[in-house]
Amino acid sequence: MILQNKTVLVTGVGGGLGRECATSTLRDGANVVLAARTAASLESIAGELDPSGERVATHVTDITNPESCASLVQEAERRFGSVDALIQVAAFEHAWGGLYDLKFEDWRAAFDTNVIGALTVIRPVAEAMKAGGGGSVVLIGSQSMFQPQMPQGGYAASKSALLTAMYYLTDELGPDNIRFNMVIPSWMWGPPVEMFVTGTAEHQGRTKEEVLDGIVGKFPLRRMTEDGEVADVAAFFASDRAKAVTGQYLLVNSGEMLR
Numbered sequence: 001m002i003l004q005n006k007t008v009l010v011t012g013v014g015g016g017l018g019r020e021c022a023t024s025t026l027r028d029g030a031n032v033v034l035a036a037r038t039a040a041s042l043e044s045i046a047g048e049l050d051p052s053g054e055r056v057a058t059h060v061t062d063i064t065n066p067e068s069c070a071s072l073v074q075e076a077e078r079r080f081g082s083v084d085a086l087i088q089v090a091a092f093e094h095a096w097g098g099l100y101d102l103k104f105e106d107w108r109a110a111f112d113t114n115v116i117g118a119l120t121v122i123r124p125v126a127e128a129m130k131a132g133g134g135g136s137v138v139l140i141g142s143q144s145m146f147q148p149q150m151p152q153g154g155y156a157a158s159k160s161a162l163l164t165a166m167y168y169l170t171d172e173l174g175p176d177n178i179r180f181n182m183v184i185p186s187w188m189w190g191p192p193v194e195m196f197v198t199g200t201a202e203h204q205g206r207t208k209e210e211v212l213d214g215i216v217g218k219f220p221l222r223r224m225t226e227d228g229e230v231a232d233v234a235a236f237f238a239s240d241r242a243k244a245v246t247g248q249y250l251l252v253n254s255g256e257m258l259r
Contacts (some may be wrong), residue, residue, distance in 0.1 A: 001029030007080040009072065011035045011121060013092030016190045017140065019045055020231035021087045026055060028068045028235050031080040035061035035072050036090070060200040063090050063117040066124075073124040083128040083236035085136040088118050097155025107154035114158035115165060126178055133192070134177025139166055140230075141254055143186035163249065170247035179246035181237040183230055185249055186253040187215055190227035220255030 006089040008025040012018040013034040019053060021030045026032050030240045034042050034056060043149075044057040057079045076083050092113035129135030141163055143149070144156035163182060174229035187193060197215075201208045206230055216224045230252045236242055251257065 003028035003085075003235065003243050004029045006239070007033065007076055008085040008087060008238055009033045009035060009083060009087060009125065010060060010074055010087045012039060012250045013045060014038075014089075016192055017185075017188065017230060018089040019049075019169045020190070020228045021089055021234050022049060022056070024228065024231040024235040024237060025085075025087070026050065028239065030085075031055045032057075032228040032239075033076045033079070034058045035063075038064055061090075061121075063088075063121045064112060066120055069121040070124045072121070073128050077128060081127055082132050084132070085133060085138065086122065087138045087140075087234050087238060088121060088126045090117065090121075091140065091155075092158075093152070093155050095158070096151055098153070102154065107157070111161065112156040114155070116160045116161055117249045119138070120164065123135075126173055126176070129178050130173075134179075135182070136179045136242070137169070138234045139182040140164075140234070141182045141184035141249060143184055143251065143256070146182070147177055147257060148188070149223040166249075167247055174246060178247065179236050179242070181242070181245060181247070182249040183234050183237065184249050184251045184253070185227075185230045186226060186251075186256050187224050188227045188230055189224040193224070200205045206226065216256075218254075220258055223254055225252055225254045 003025055008030040010018055010022045013022055013036045013223045034046055036042055037061045046056045059075045061072045067236050068185055073083055078092050085157045095110040142159045146159045166180045197208050197211050201211045233252050
């Protein structure tokens with residue numbers, strides 16, 4: 001188990017990638033602290049992942065709030081004694097539209113959450129990691145940073161800014177043995193994409209298989225990456241198997257950009 005005796009914080013734990021990151025890290029031996037804004041959802045997921053409650057804790061967390069983030073770290077240390085890794089999944093995605101129809105407030109929300117929010121939770125995490133001898137921060141990017149896909153420029157731009165911030169954090173905190181890496185998914189099969197494919201099929205009078213083939217038919221692997229597969233890469237970056245890997249990003253996309 002590559003995360004045995006490690007404590008991993010996972011933000012943005014809901015029905016998709018956050019839950020899968022918690023699942024992967026728990027499977028790989030970690031104690032896991034689940035963080036999100038909705039208490040009922042957190043408690044439900046925690047109960048499903050670890051009915052005993054021995055290796056999973058929850059903490060209602062708003063990553064844009066410094067006190068909330070500090071409290072998250074304190075709870076992890078109180079419950080499990082350390083903070084060894086952070087997988088920062090929490091994000092604001094709904095910054096839609098082109099130049100003439102975008103909403104500037106949505107762009108601001110994307111940057112406030114995806115960049116400033118990430119830094120807000122990283123600050124107390126880094127302090128705890130430094131005191132404990134180091135750790136790993138895993139960020140989640142988006143292939144839309146490199147290749148326009150849906151009209152979601154505000155989200156893509158915020159993730160690009162996060163990638164640049166990562167390089168500076170890597171250099172600044174490397175002497176404290178704190179690593180930073182980014183996992184970059186594209187289309188990712190999970191509840192949100194399944195809902196999109198189903199809705200598109202119904203709207204267009206096509207089968208789900210036809211809609212899905214229209215997306216992935218030219219990918220080298222001829223399939224869509226699953227959110228659990230993205231989570232497995234995040235778990236690897238969080239572990240000591242990647243202890244000499246920092247300042248890197250890895251596309252987890254079934255080869256999509258080679259098409």
